């Protein structure tokens with residue numbers, strides 16, 4: 091079997107070692123005489139997977155004791171709704187930092203629940219950069235400030251998170267860059283991430299939430315949508331996405347085996363440098379879509395001067411074993427997603443393909 095050079099934006103590449111280990115344990119897990127998908131989520135074996143996965147998240151991401159780690163369903167998109175349902179109050183708007191499609195989806199849900207304000211927007215730059223600290227204005231009475239840590243579609247990423255004054259909690263959608271670099275979790279009130287980019291398969295969403303925010307869950311919303319329900323039940327309130335959580339467990343152990351998150355950051359920077367260098371040294375044949383100071387280490391967005399050539403690039407790349415290089419339908423162009431599990435070898439191969447394509451078409 092030949093593995094594709096997988097640059098998919100999500101669901102995305104998983105480490106081969108993880109897939110192979112899951113394959114070995116697929117039919118029978120832990121001597122139980124059944125697979126993990128067939129056993130009770132109340133069994134000791136599954137509870138152990140659940141607890142160990144939480145503990146690994148805490149250890150690898152440096153999560154302080156006054157935070158809960160939850161495994162929920164409904165994707166990051168469900169968090170767009172749950173956050174305002176749980177945290178918006180009369181007279182306390184949700185403040186949103188607008189950096190692209192995902193922030194727009196998030197604020198749209200919040201508007202259905204309560205009051206919102208735009209804390210900053212880079213729309214006039216077509217969302218090709220993130221705002222600086224001084225551009226972000228948060229009302230004192232805001233319930234929270236929400237930002238998208240890494241804009242998966244535009245290819246921008248906060249290099250440094252803004253420091254928010256007062257007591258306003260910072261909330262980050264880290265769906266496409268969680269565990270790709272060390273983060274000071276104590277800067278945030280809530281962090282969430284759908285698993286299918288950096289953590290595992292789709293089906294589970296990790297929510298890291300500070301205890302005082304868990305306590306705010308109002309009683310008039312359905313139990314299934316309240317953070318306190320899931321916190322009290324250690325994410326076992328109802329049947330969890332057990333196979334997905336198990337896969338996240340394996341991915342976290344893989345990260346551990348690579349030396350942890352700081353090591354991964356270096357690895358990710360080395361990988362993306364190969365591709366950004368190819369763009370920057372192409373004499374204008376390729377151009378980076380995002381402003382240089384906002385460039386993402388997870389999603390590299392770039393263009394070629396005609397759409398014809400972009401189409402040809404995608405077509406030829408597919409013939410050479412590359413997958414997922416077409417840009418998102420909303421923004422066009424090209425995109426290479428280089429999440430944690432994308433091997434250096436894939437990035438080397440892409441840089442070489444880009445050089446060769448330019449030679450033939452430049």
Ligand SMILES: *Cc1c(COP(=O)(O)O)cnc(C)c1O
Nearest residue numbers: 165166167192242263265266284
């Ligand atoms: C993929 C993605 C989402 C949507 O995730 P779902 O799990 O499909 O709901 C939200 N935010 C960001 C930043 C993403 O990359």
